[in-house]
Amino acid sequence: MSLEETTSAQPDTHGIGLAILITTVATLGGFLFGYDSGVINGTVKGLQVAFQSNSVGTGFSVASMLLGCAVGAAAAGRLADMFGRKPLLLMSAVFFVISAWGSGIAGTTNEFIIYRILGGLAVGAASVMAPAYISEIAPPHLRGRLTSIQQVAIIVGLTAAFVSNYFIVKVAGDSTAEFMMGFEAWRWMFWVELIPAAIFFFALFLIPESPRYLVSAGKKDEAHGVLTRLAGEQKAGVVVKEIEDTLAADHKPSLKDIFDPEGKGIRPIIWVGIGLAVFQQFVGINVIFYYGSVLWEFVGFTEEDGLLTNVIMGAVSIGAVLVSMALIDKMGRKPLLLIGSIGMAVSLAVMAGVFSMASVTETGLALPAGLGPVALIAAVIYVAFFNFSWGPVMWVMLGEMFPNQVRGSGLAVSGFFQWIANFGITMTFPILLATTGLFSAYALYAIAAGISVIFVFKFVKETMGKTLEEM
Template identity: 35%
Template sequence: MKGKLILYTLVAAIGGLLYGFDTAVINGALPFFKAHFELNDIMTGWAVSSALVGCIVGAISIGKPGDLFGRRQMLKMAAVLFLISALGTGLAQEINSFIVFRFIGGLAVGAASVLSPMYISEIAPAAFRGRLIITFQLALVVGILLAFFVDYLLINTGGNNWRYMFVSEAVPSLLFLLLLFKVGKSPRWLVQKGNYEQAQLVIQEVNPLDESENIIREIRETIAEEKKQQQEKLFKKPNLRFTLIGICIGLYSQLTGVAIVFYYATDIFRAAGFSTDSAIGQTVILGLTNLTFTLLAMKFIDRIGRKTLLYYGTIGMAIALGVFSWAFFMGQTSSWILIIVLIVYVAFFASSMGAVVFVLLAEVFPNNIRSRGVAIGSFSNWMVSGVITFLFPVVTGMFEQGKGVAYSFAFFSVMTFSGFFFFKKYLFETTNKTLEEIERENR
């Protein structure tokens, strides 16, 4: 792979790092700002899920601006929003302004979740595309681990520790913004705008083979077809199949309960009897597991295929979630079984669903609806995440100690298991195929 291909991919992937950091930093901060603002269960759920409302809005609305102004330009806007959110949440004096700035951060996360994988998929040669798009997921889990580690380091910094946790995100946000001035524009977007010479230059910069003319021709052909079919609807044939698959990819990725694990792990461990310091320490272990198995998936995603990873991952996660639910039902929360089971769960998630979901969302849609398709797939992801993140503290507060957690994880286990059958029946393989080949074979 050429140096500029690696550079452009890594810069775009910082959007994933900020995505992970922004969504996970609240885990360690939660016990402290909850006490500071004196929040009840409903307001706790709203304070956490408000960012996810922003994610929903950002994901569903970024498609058209991304087509109009370009992926790179909109990523710059997302970087600015990340920076505003980091400073605003850390300096908030009352809960309403805190929620507003969390919402702004959510807008940035939603935009990055669509644009970063899309940008990488549009600069990547087919042979490397899976590994390069998964760099976004790798950066995401690095961001989660970094957030957990920063939370752990800042626990004992006084009454404003939670403020420091949120403000710390300003550093990678500013770095992201500055580095985006060093990357090229998406060649597919340039061709769409009629700038063929610049598109050819970008392709030559990032493609390991001298195939720029063939690539330009393929892109022009698909864009010409797009103009003929510009009135096509997402929910009408022949696009309906792709749209439903994309929506279900987003749905099942969150029905695994991963948001609950990474947002509320500290509270779950505290409910199991661990101290706050110890509970936050356990999240670092989960973050390291997440990173390790994402690296493993990165090695195999272009060898064994997306579907195979999903098959074993959904089965493994369903079993782990079921055991976790059983432990709370049986009152086994004082043992280390909870940590072991969650480590197993995170390992299966990171090496399957976590690694594959953004790769698939960037691949399964035809070119003429890709921007809108990725946006609606991300929208379904964030919609489910927002609902379950808001409801989790409410549900757990409705039942006696531990039972709410048990019922919640039993539900996630069943839904994850059902995902296995969906992927087996409806999902098509995209490994080692150009975006144009995927479209031709599955129309």
């Protein structure tokens, strides 16, 4: 329950300032989510050289974080109910710091994987808790805009990682070359994350705990103080009482909620949520985010040019997300998903077609003259369509489509499958690259995008303008 559901009073100016501060701090978790996901892009070559890993080993090193993400996302809700939103975000910040330092200092593949899994726990928890925390403190008239900032923060974090990687390699000359203090450039790519991770940790001490959690933990006086700062003294007591009444009437979250009470198996709405989560990954977007520099080097680009391409992809992603935010409450969720699926299917098919005409060389693939730019433009269009549609819209729909009594379990199950699908795609790409090649990989992603058109058209219901009860 958010302040929107407990009071319609407009907060004073001080309350707006506090809400914006809380949102800024909480979305640093989203920024780190994006940064931690994107930084691996420029380090793949360094990992291969440092750990002498094959395609399977490299794939697992890159994808290992996602196992932690799945666990972190699945456990975050329950842990936040037990210990509070703020302590869980503080623990995530600690894990971000440990992961950033350890990933850079790791001397073996096993050490690296352990640190990346710790980072994954932080990413998974932040991906769930940051938007939930914001929604519980945001004033009614700012709630939608403040909550949507999380997705922008994720893309900005990805882009920041791409920019950082690019400049480090530009100075060092290569990701495996020495950058500073005797350490290779790829290690410094991870260590740069220590700066925003430390800022996130200390900034969390500036913001209060969620008033909903404080009331549920029996700390009514603290909740009253927070609500006074957010909604004003006049409404604080009323809101505390309304939160108490709602908590008393609430259905306690349980994984049993995913099953139909009449014994008909898993609820259809849960299957739709799982489908949205899985298709978002099966279109292969994280291949671009995790392996972009290696991909473009493989088809003839220099490492520096490959990393610069990532920066362009990040800028396009930010622009596409902003356009989506402007249209999602006007056009609706389902039309954006359909447009995105069609656009991705076409652009992925073009990429697959281009790569099917490539010839194998000792260093990778050689594309026929003039087709390199075609593949690059198709990739940029693909990224734009994804971030215009499935990137932000999937998370919006998962937050809206589940009725109150199954929202917690529905989000947990869908989030778990999303990260597992992400792991599967990330793990298999280097294997496909080393065996059947880029054509088969992008052909599979194009097929998945095509099937997603049918899935959205037949099974996904529009949520714009509808209450959870109507859903």
